[in-house]
Amino acid sequence: MPDGSVAYYNRAIVYDEKGEYEQAIKDYTKTIALDPKYFDAYYNRGVTYRKKGDYDRSIADYNQALKLQPTDASVFYGRALSYRLKGNLDNALKDAIRAIELNPKDADNYYGRGNVYYDKKEYDRAIKDYDKAIEINPNDYSYYVNRGIAFNDKGDYDLAIKDYDKAIELNPQNADSYFNRGLAFDNKKDYEKAIRDYSKSIELNPKDALAYYNRGLVYANKKDYEEAILDYTSVIKIDSKYANAFYNRGNIYLEIEDYVQTIKDFDKVIELEPQNSAAYNDRGLAYFRNSQLQPALKNFTKAIQLDPKDATAYGNRALVYIEMGENQKAEIDHKKSEELSKNPK
DSSP states (O other): OOTTHHHHHHHHHHHHHTTOHHHHHHHHHHHHHHOTTOHHHHHHHHHHHHHTTOHHHHHHHHHHHHHHOTTOHHHHHHHHHHHHHHTOHHHHHHHHHHHHHHOTTOHHHHHHHHHHHHHTTOHHHHHHHHHHHHHHOTTOHHHHHHHHHHHHHHTOHHHHHHHHHHHHHHOTTOHHHHHHHHHHHHHTTOHHHHHHHHHHHHHHOTTOHHHHHHHHHHHHHTTOHHHHHHHHHHHHHHOTTOHHHHHHHHHHHHHTTOHHHHHHHHHHHHHHOTTOHHHHHHHHHHHHHTTOHHHHHHHHHHHHHHOTTOHHHHHHHHHHHHHHTOHHHHHHHHHHHHHHHHSOO
16 A cells, blocks of 8 residues: 555545545545555545535445445445435445345345335335344334334334334434424324424424424414414524425414415515415415405416416405406306316316
């Protein structure tokens, strides 16, 4: 091994652990320049590129690593993950299978293939692989979390909750376990337990916008509008471009008849998503209920332009025409609304 290559490699690992990926990549690259057969440098640089989201370069480094060590299961595992994150599930599956063939006693290899099957929506196969991973290593909480997610997506909420319980037992400080258990309770309409788990998830990870958003949905379902508004507002503070948070908060304001705030929130939704026909429709409702007929008419018309099969928008515009005394136009829209309602899109 040429002088200096080890020093660059070791420094790269330090940079990597500190999250300074660009510096790590520079040192891995220098290592490879000094020693083009330095397997670990290719492998680790591939991992670092994946952390940065540069999946093509990650895969290219795994390819080079495999030229040096063509039967290393960890490289197939790593390349499978990069292919999976890139969205190339077929290649990901091939590599995940090969990793298992080379090292059938490594739980992570089954976990990795299970994740590919999950992304392919082959939930039973995913669960079978998570089962095997747990059989080999029953102490990794992440295996239970992901199997729980697969059960949840199948509608097996009780089995999902059982897995999340185990994950929390193994690692009580992991926010994702509480979040996902909250989602399962949410799906079971056990709203109090869902709120409890979302709240714990937020306590552990207060920057998770989705946890606030989901808890806001639960509060809205319970008609606890004040708490829902607070949660959607927290989402917006974390992510000012979270259109659904503005949309849902706007609908709550509409429900409690705060039309000024409703319109402000739908203004923001439309700014973020100019093609969102529902936002125009709901903003139109706020204008209509606030006796602002012309802006209401304009918004319902825009909603129809964006979605000509929206029966609700036609029905709402008919109401505006009635208030304006344009009964013929109202009748046309009313008939169109009924026609679309009988033959939904």
